[in-house]
Amino acid sequence: MDMEGVDESFRVTPWEVEGVVDYERLVRLFGTELISDELMARLTSLAGDSNHMLRRRIFFSHRDLNLVLDDYSAGRGFYLYTGRGPSGPMHVGHIIPFYFTKWLQDRFNVNLYIQMTDDEKFLEESRGLTLEDTSRWSYENMLDIAAVGFNPDRTFIFRNTEYLGNMLPLVLKVARKINFSWVRAVFGFNEQTNIGMVFFPAIQIVPALFERRRCLIPAAIDQDPYWRIQRDIAEGLGFYKAAAIHSRFLMPLTGPTGKMSASQPESAVFLSDDPKTVRKKIWQAFSGGQPTVEQHRRLGGNPDADVAFQWLYYFFEEDDRKVEKLREDYRSGRCLSGEMKEILIEKVTSFLEEFSRRREEARDTLHLYTRDGGLAREMWERRHGLD
Amino acid sequence: MDMEGVDESFRVTPWEVEGVVDYERLVRLFGTELISDELMARLTSLAGDSNHMLRRRIFFSHRDLNLVLDDYSAGRGFYLYTGRGPSGPMHVGHIIPFYFTKWLQDRFNVNLYIQMTDDEKFLEESRGLTLEDTSRWSYENMLDIAAVGFNPDRTFIFRNTEYLGNMLPLVLKVARKINFSWVRAVFGFNEQTNIGMVFFPAIQIVPALFERRRCLIPAAIDQDPYWRIQRDIAEGLGFYKAAAIHSRFLMPLTGPTGKMSASQPESAVFLSDDPKTVRKKIWQAFSGGQPTVEQHRRLGGNPDADVAFQWLYYFFEEDDRKVEKLREDYRSGRCLSGEMKEILIEKVTSFLEEFSRRREEARDTLHLYTRDGGLAREMWERRHGLD
Numbered sequence: 001m002d003m004e005g006v007d008e009s010f011r012v013t014p015w016e017v018e019g020v021v022d023y024e025r026l027v028r029l030f031g032t033e034l035i036s037d038e039l040m041a042r043l044t045s046l047a048g049d050s051n052h053m054l055r056r057r058i059f060f061s062h063r064d065l066n067l068v069l070d071d072y073s074a075g076r077g078f079y080l081y082t083g084r085g086p087s088g089p090m091h092v093g094h095i096i097p098f099y100f101t102k103w104l105q106d107r108f109n110v111n112l113y114i115q116m117t118d119d120e121k122f123l124e125e126s127r128g129l130t131l132e133d134t135s136r137w138s139y140e141n142m143l144d145i146a147a148v149g150f151n152p153d154r155t156f157i158f159r160n161t162e163y164l165g166n167m168l169p170l171v172l173k174v175a176r177k178i179n180f181s182w183v184r185a186v187f188g189f190n191e192q193t194n195i196g197m198v199f200f201p202a203i204q205i206v207p208a209l210f211e212r213r214r215c216l217i218p219a220a221i222d223q224d225p226y227w228r229i230q231r232d233i234a235e236g237l238g239f240y241k242a243a244a245i246h247s248r249f250l251m252p253l254t255g256p257t258g259k260m261s262a263s264q265p266e267s268a269v270f271l272s273d274d275p276k277t278v279r280k281k282i283w284q285a286f287s288g289g290q291p292t293v294e295q296h297r298r299l300g301g302n303p304d305a306d307v308a309f310q311w312l313y314y315f316f317e318e319d320d321r322k323v324e325k326l327r328e329d330y331r332s333g334r335c336l337s338g339e340m341k342e343i344l345i346e347k348v349t350s351f352l353e354e355f356s357r358r359r360e361e362a363r364d365t366l367h368l369y370t371r372d373g374g375l376a377r378e379m380w381e382r383r384h385g386l387d
Numbered sequence: 388m389d390m391e392g393v394d395e396s397f398r399v400t401p402w403e404v405e406g407v408v409d410y411e412r413l414v415r416l417f418g419t420e421l422i423s424d425e426l427m428a429r430l431t432s433l434a435g436d437s438n439h440m441l442r443r444r445i446f447f448s449h450r451d452l453n454l455v456l457d458d459y460s461a462g463r464g465f466y467l468y469t470g471r472g473p474s475g476p477m478h479v480g481h482i483i484p485f486y487f488t489k490w491l492q493d494r495f496n497v498n499l500y501i502q503m504t505d506d507e508k509f510l511e512e513s514r515g516l517t518l519e520d521t522s523r524w525s526y527e528n529m530l531d532i533a534a535v536g537f538n539p540d541r542t543f544i545f546r547n548t549e550y551l552g553n554m555l556p557l558v559l560k561v562a563r564k565i566n567f568s569w570v571r572a573v574f575g576f577n578e579q580t581n582i583g584m585v586f587f588p589a590i591q592i593v594p595a596l597f598e599r600r601r602c603l604i605p606a607a608i609d610q611d612p613y614w615r616i617q618r619d620i621a622e623g624l625g626f627y628k629a630a631a632i633h634s635r636f637l638m639p640l641t642g643p644t645g646k647m648s649a650s651q652p653e654s655a656v657f658l659s660d661d662p663k664t665v666r667k668k669i670w671q672a673f674s675g676g677q678p679t680v681e682q683h684r685r686l687g688g689n690p691d692a693d694v695a696f697q698w699l700y701y702f703f704e705e706d707d708r709k710v711e712k713l714r715e716d717y718r719s720g721r722c723l724s725g726e727m728k729e730i731l732i733e734k735v736t737s738f739l740e741e742f743s744r745r746r747e748e749a750r751d752t753l754h755l756y757t758r759d760g761g762l763a764r765e766m767w768e769r770r771h772g773l774d
Contacts, residue, residue: 119555123563131556131773161559165552168506169518172548175583176510180567183582195570196562199586386518 005029005225006188012222013188015124017259023060023221023248030224032061032246042069047107052318053100053247061221063231064243068216072108078214078243080104081207083115083223086137086159087127088262090144091270092348093250095355096315098148100247101218105151111375112155113207114145119160120204123196131161144271146362146369147355153374157366160203163379167206170385174209175202177233186225205230208242210384221246251310255286271359275349282308282345288330289337300333308340316347392416392612393575399609400575402511404646410447410608410635417611419448419633429456434494439705440487440634448608450618451630455603459495465601465630467491468594470502470610473524473546474514475649477531478657479735480637482742483702485535487634488605492538498762499542500594501532506547507591510583518548531658533749533756534742540761544753547590550766554593557772561596562589564620573612592617593771595629608633638697642673658746662736669695669732675717676724687720695727703734 005012005026010019012026027034035057044050046069053059068078082101084094105112118134121127129137138159145157164171183189183201208215208230217227224246231241249259252267260268269278288306290296303309309330317323326343329335370376392399392413397406399413414421422444431437433456440446455465469488471481492499505521508514516524525546532544551558570576570588595602595617604614611633618628636646639654647655656665675693677683690696696717704710713730716722757763 119559122559125563131559161555162552164555165549168548168551172506172509172518172583175586176512176581178582179579180576180582180585181578184578189567191568191571192566194563195565195567195586195589196559198567199562199582202582 005222014222014225017222017249019258020256021249026221027061030061030221030228032063032221032224032244035060035062035065035245039066039069042066046072047104049103049107051100051103052320053096053315055320056313057248058314059100059218059245059247061246062244063224063227064214064241065216065245068214068243071214076213077110078108078216079110079211080112081115081210081215081217081242082112082219083117083204083207084141084145085117085121086134086141087121087124087129088137089270089272090141091260091262091268092311092315092351093260093268095144095148095271096250097218097220097247098145099315102148102150104216104218105154109151110154111211112150113210114155114157114369115204115207116142116157116159117200117204119164120197120200123194123200125194135159135161142366142370143359143362146366147359149358150369152365152368155369155373156375156379157369158379164203166380166382167203167384169383170206170209171202173237173385174205174233175199177236178202178229182229186229201226201229205233206384209234209237209239212239214240215242217242217244219244219246220249222249248314250314251307253281253285253307255307256305269348269352271352271355273352275352278348278352279345282341282348285341287337287341293336296336297333301330301335301337303327303330306330306337306340308337308344311344312340312347316344316351392609401609401612404609404636406645407643408636413608414448417448417608417615419450419608419611419631422447422449422452422632426453426456429453433459434491436490436494438487438490439707440483440702442707443700444635445701446487446605446632446634448633449631450611450614451601451628452603452632455601455630458601463600464497465495465603466497466598467499468502468597468602468604468629469499469606470504470591470594471528471532472504472508473521473528474508474511474516475524476657476659477528478647478649478655479698479702479738480647480655482531482535482658483637484605484607484634485532486702489535489537491603491605492541496538497541498598499537500597501542501544501756502591502594503529503544503546504587504591506551507584507587510581510587512581522546522548529753529757530746530749533753534746536745537756539752539755542756542760543762543766544756545766551590553767553769554590554771556770557593557596558589560624560772561592561620562586564623565589565616569616573616588613588616592620596621596624596626597771599626601627602629604629604631606631606633607636609636635701637701638694640668640672640694642694643692656735656739658739658742660739662739665735665739666732669728669735672728674724674728680723683723684720688717688722688724690714690717693717693724693727695724695731698731699727699734703731703738 010021012021040054071078116138118138121134122129122131142157189198204226227242227244234241252260254267269281285307288302290299313323330340397408399408427441458465503525505525508521509516509518529544570585576585591613614629614631621628639647641654656668672694675689677686700710717727
C-alpha cells in the first residue's frame, strides 16, 4: 500500500471517503491514538464541562492532545485551527465539528483560525468550479461558520486567495521542506496532478504555524495527512508539532457507506434545507428497522445501521440517558423506525430554524471575524515567516 | 534527451549554463527562430533607430517578434516583460539586457513589467539563501535596474513575495493547466524537487498574461522554457501567446565556457566593482592572443576567443566601424591583447562610473517604479485573473 488511509475495504483521503470506514483500523493506518478514558477525563476536568461528542467518541482519535493539556495547565496556552473547503453548500455533517470547536474555544478562551481553502477547491479540476464559484461559496460558507457564534475577538476567518500574501514567506519556508515524492506518497498525487495541487499542502500547513504555541486542530480524520507533514517539519522551523483531535464522519442519509456529498443531495441535510425537505430526506433515509412493523416489534431494529439513531447519537440528542434509551428501545422493537425518524426530524428542524436565524444575524457580524475583530485586525498586520 | 536545451556538449536551463553553447543548435533544440535580416530591418524601421545589440545579433533569436510588429503597426500595441532572480550582486552580463529593454521601451513607448523572483531564489535549496538574503538582494538589484532609467510612468518593478497576492487568481488559473509531468519534462524537475519549485513556473508565467495585448519578453535564452509553457496555455485562458527576443550570454572573463556567476567573482565584473578591481579582473581575463608579443605580431590573435574583444562587441563599443577595425587589427596582430584590454577597461570603467551615479539617484526614484508611478499605481489596484 503506497498511501496511508487506504485499505482493501475502504479509502479515506482529504478528497474522498469510500466504503465502510473501520475507524480503529484507520487509527493504526494513520498512526494516531484513540482518546483514552483518562485523557477524556482530563480534558473534561480542565474544560470544567463535559461534551457529548467527546463522551461518545465522535471525536475519537488524537495526536498530542495530552501535550496540549500540559501546555494549558502550565500556562503556555495553545490555539485552535480548522477550516473549510468552499466547494458548495454546507450540510450538517460539515457544521457539527465547528460546534465542537466552539465548545473548545469557549471553555479554554483561545484563539481560533479558520482557513477557507478556496484556492484548493478551484485547483481540484474534477470539481469544475470557477474562481467566481469558489468566491461565492466562500462567502456563503463563512456565514454558516459565523452563525456558530465564535468569539469575535479571538477568531480569524480567512480566504486563502485573500490572505496568502500575508502568509507567503512562511508558505515558502514550508514548501522548501517538502518534495514531490513526499506529497505523492501522502496524498496519492501522480504525474498528472496539477502543480497548484502539488503546492497546496504548504498552504494548508501554514496556519498550524501561526503562533509559537501548540496548535490543536479539531477536524474530521481525513485531513490528518496534512498534519503528519506539519509534524515532521515544524520543529525544524522553530514551531511546535501540531496536535489534532479527529472526528468520525456523520453517516450519510443513504446509509453506512462513504460520506455525505453535495453532489448527492439525498445523502445529506443542507443547512439551507427547508422543513419540508428535511422531513422528506429523513423520512427516506436508510433505516436499521425490519420490513414490517410486526417483524420490527418481534425482532427489533439495528441502531448501528439506522441513520436516524446515528444522527441523534452523533450530535442531535445531547442527553446520554435519552439516547441510550432510544438505542435500547430500538433494539428491542419498542421504538419503530418511523418514530426514530420523527424524533430526529423534530431535532434537526428546530436546530436549522435556530441556525438560520443566527445565520441572518451573521451577515452583520461576519466582518468581525474576517477584518475588524481583535484577532482579525492583528492578523492583517502580520506577515508570517519574517519574524 | 528528456529535456530541451541539453545537448552532449552543453547544457542551458534557467538554472545553469555549462559547456560552450552552440546558439544555432540551441535555436533548433528550443524551437525558436533566428532573427532574419528582414525582421531586423522591420524592427529598426518601426523603432526609428538601430541598436548595436540587434545589428550584431547579441539578441539573435525570437518567437513571434513579427506578430508583435504587426500588432504595433495595426495600433493594437504590445507590452514588455522581463525579470531578475535576486540571488546576489548583479554583474554587467545581468544588466546589459535591461539596456536593450530600455531601448525597446523608449522607441515604442510601451508598458514594462519587471518581476523580481525572490520567491524562487529562496526556494532553490542549493543556494542556501534566507528570505532576509533574497529581500536584501531584491532591494539592491532593484536599484541597479532602476538606474537603467526606465519610464517611471510605464514601468512596474515588483517582488513576487510582495505582489503575489494581487496575481493569485491568475496564478491559480495557470497552475491548474500545468501538471507535474510537464514541468518535469521542461525544467528537468524530479521526485526530490521541492513543491515550491514545482509550483514556481506558474508565477513566472503570469506577468506574460498581465495585459490583453501581446507580451514581448527580452531575456537571455535560458528563460525560454517558461515562455513555451505560457504559449501552450495562453489562448485557452483568453490571452495572447508570449513573444520573446532572446540574447546570447556575455562571455565570462574566464573564457568561452559556461556563464558568469556570482559564485566565481573572477568570472564577472560586478556593477559595484571599483576601478582598481575592474582593471585587475579584465587584465587577468582569458585572451585570444599569442604567448609572446613577437608571435602575436606575426601570427595574429583570435578575436572569437578574446574576452576583451567579445565584451566590446557584445555591448561596450557601440560603433560598428570601430569594433570591426579592432577585430581586424587583433586578427592581423596589429592590436595586442594588452591594448584590447586597455580599451575595454576604459569603456567599462566609465560605464560603471556613470552607472553608479545613476544608481545613487535611483534611491530617490525607485518608489515610482514599485509604488507611485502611473503604471505602479494601476497595478496595485488590480487583482489579476478576476476580470
